[in-house]
Amino acid sequence: MQISRSVARDFFGAAHIMKIYGHIKSGNCYKVYLTAELLGLRYDWITLDNSKGETQTAKFLAINPNGKVPAMVLPDGRRLAESNAIIAFLADGSHLIPQDRFEYAQMLQWMFFEQYSHEPYIAVARFIQFYQNMPAERQAEYDTCQIKGNATLRLMDHHLSTRPYFVGTSMSLADIALFAYTHVADQGGFDLSQFPHIQDWIKRIQATPKFAPMLFDD
Numbered sequence: 001m002q003i004s005r006s007v008a009r010d011f012f013g014a015a016h017i018m019k020i021y022g023h024i025k026s027g028n029c030y031k032v033y034l035t036a037e038l039l040g041l042r043y044d045w046i047t048l049d050n051s052k053g054e055t056q057t058a059k060f061l062a063i064n065p066n067g068k069v070p071a072m073v074l075p076d077g078r079r080l081a082e083s084n085a086i087i088a089f090l091a092d093g094s095h096l097i098p099q100d101r102f103e104y105a106q107m108l109q110w111m112f113f114e115q116y117s118h119e120p121y122i123a124v125a126r127f128i129q130f131y132q133n134m135p136a137e138r139q140a141e142y143d144t145c146q147i148k149g150n151a152t153l154r155l156m157d158h159h160l161s162t163r164p165y166f167v168g169t170s171m172s173l174a175d176i177a178l179f180a181y182t183h184v185a186d187q188g189g190f191d192l193s194q195f196p197h198i199q200d201w202i203k204r205i206q207a208t209p210k211f212a213p214m215l216f217d218d
């Protein structure tokens with residue numbers, strides 16, 4: 001799959017717009033896709049499937065030596081990895097980043113929370129169940145992910161019980177970072193019907209103008 005947005009190319013075929021490397025079914029990559037779409041940015045999307053080893057080629061390791069997607073290359077050649085860093089770059093100066101200094105720090109708080117207390121359990125359980133079809137040797141790890149992931153979902157549900165978004169009164173990068181793997185958490189065995197405030201928040205995000213769903217066909 002290659003998603004291309006108004007690509008402008010020079011005589012030598014070099015793109016004048018940024019390139020984003022990723023796999024849309026990956027929540028980390030989907031964060032970047034959703035942010036770019038919500039902001040109406042122009043970009044070339046280059047699909048790399050990490051489950052097929054496509055992130056370990058010499059060509060891609062020259063872009064991200066850590067061998068993980070998403071990664072971004074700017075038209076001038078500068079490279080950036082880590083989903084939350086990329087969306088922070090893309091959304092700089094936009095309505096997706098709070099102006100207020102304290103709310104800005106709260107947004108970062110939830111983005112760090114996502115990487116340390118959410119993704120390692122909810123995304124990993126999804127990987128084991130949805131991609132690997134529950135290999136016996138990962139059952140214990142999966143069970144731990146259920147305990148830790150459900151604790152995270154309870155915390156999120158409680159937070160959302162008194163507010164529409166994670167920070168302030170409008171959607172921010174904190175919501176995008178947490179939405180990516182939460183809205184497909186059922187694919188990792190999590191029962192979202194137990195979390196009504198998360199369910200309402202998911203619907204709120206999906207109703208946002210220019211919202212782009214995760215694509216499941218490639």
Ligand SMILES: N[C@@H](CCC(=O)N[C@@H](CS)C(=O)NCC(=O)O)C(=O)O
Binds near residue numbers: 028029068070082083
């Ligand atoms: N903290 C990184 C995690 C990136 C990540 O784990 N990417 C996975 C796909 S979701 C990957 O490319 N894995 C390939 C590998 O580990 O070889 C981020 O937020 O971008």
